[in-house]
Amino acid sequence: MHRIFKALTLTLTLFMVNPLVAADKPNILVMAEDASEGTVARSSRVTSSVVSALQNQMHDMGFNIYDESVITLNNFSQARKQRSDAELFDIARSVKRPPIDIVIVFRLYASKLQLEQSTKITARINGRMLNVLSGKFLGEFNLDSGKPWNAPEHCSRECLAETLNDKASILANDLCAVLAEKLAWMSNDNHSNSDAMLTDYYLLFDGFSAADMLEIEEYLVIFSGYGSLRPTEQRYTRSELLYRSSSSTAKLNRNLKKMLEELNMRAIVGFEGNAFNIKRITFRAKNPHAADSNAW
Known part of the structure; x- marks a missing residue:
C-alpha cells in the first residue's frame, strides 16, 4: 500500500511539472x-x-x-x-x-x-x-x-x-x-504518444538488483512522455533499457532523480547525449552484532 501511495504521489508530481516544459x-x-x-x-x-x-x-x-x-x-x-x-x-x-x-x-x-x-x-x-x-x-x-x-x-x-x-x-x-x-x-504534446516525436534513450542501471529493477520499471512507465520500454541487457546487478519517450533530456533527468528519491535509492545520475548512467551508491552493512565495549 505504501508503494502504491508513493507511485501516485510521484505521478501527480510529474504531471504538475508538465506545464513548465510542455512548450x-x-x-x-x-x-x-x-x-x-x-x-x-x-x-x-x-x-x-x-x-x-x-x-x-x-x-x-x-x-x-x-x-x-x-x-x-x-x-x-x-x-x-x-x-x-x-x-x-x-x-x-x-x-x-x-x-x-x-x-x-x-x-x-x-x-x-x-x-x-x-x-x-x-x-x-x-x-x-x-x-x-x-x-x-x-x-x-x-x-x-x-x-x-x-x-x-x-x-x-x-x-x-x-x-x-x-x-x-x-x-x-x-x-x-x-x-x-x-x-x-x-x-506537440497534445497528441498521443504513438504520434509524438519519440527519442530513444539508453538507461544503464549499475548496482541495482532484479528486485530493484522491478520497482524502477513501475515508475518508468508512468513518466510523462513515455512511449515504450525494452531491456537490451540484463545481468545480476546491471541492466540496460531502451527507453522511448517524447521528454527532453532535462525532463527525464529530473524524473529519474525524483524516482530514486521516492524509492530511497542513492545513486549518481549522469548523461551524455541520449545515454543515462545511473550508478548506485552502496554503503557497508552495519554489523548487527556490535562488539561488547567491556570485552578485550
Whole structure:
C-alpha cells in the first residue's frame, strides 16, 4: 500500500511539472550537403541564401534555430567542402553547447539549358530530417522549381548565380512552410504518444538488483512522455533499457532523480547525449552484532 501511495504521489508530481516544459521546442541545425554529384557547393551564395531562408522562417515559427558557422567556429574547419551525410551528422552530434535535437540536411541541385533565344534554369531541393540523439528518420522532403526559369540569352556565371539566388530562396520558403508544420506537429504534446516525436534513450542501471529493477520499471512507465520500454541487457546487478519517450533530456533527468528519491535509492545520475548512467551508491552493512565495549 505504501508503494502504491508513493507511485501516485510521484505521478501527480510529474504531471504538475508538465506545464513548465510542455512548450519546449527542439534545437535545430540546418546543414547543406554538397558531396553528391551535381549539388551546389556549400560555399556558394545560393546555398547560403537557402540556409538563411530556412533558418529565418523556422525562427519565425518559434523553433530554436542555431547557425552552424557560429556554434562550430572553434572546433571544426569552416573551409571543408563536399561534406557527406556521415560527416554532417557527426558534427551535429558533437555539438554540446547547445545540444542539437534535430538536423535538417538538404541538397540543392541546379541545371541550365542554353537556347538560342534564352537560358532555362531549373533547381530542386531534397533532403531529410533526423533525430540527432537516436539517428531516427523523421521525414524526407523534395521540392523542384517546376516550370524552368528564364534568364537572359547570354547569361554569365554571375548572372546565373543571381537568377538562381532569387529563385532558390522561393523554393526554400515553400519547403520550410511544410517542414515547420511537420515539426510543430511532432513537437506537440497534445497528441498521443504513438504520434509524438519519440527519442530513444539508453538507461544503464549499475548496482541495482532484479528486485530493484522491478520497482524502477513501475515508475518508468508512468513518466510523462513515455512511449515504450525494452531491456537490451540484463545481468545480476546491471541492466540496460531502451527507453522511448517524447521528454527532453532535462525532463527525464529530473524524473529519474525524483524516482530514486521516492524509492530511497542513492545513486549518481549522469548523461551524455541520449545515454543515462545511473550508478548506485552502496554503503557497508552495519554489523548487527556490535562488539561488547567491556570485552578485550
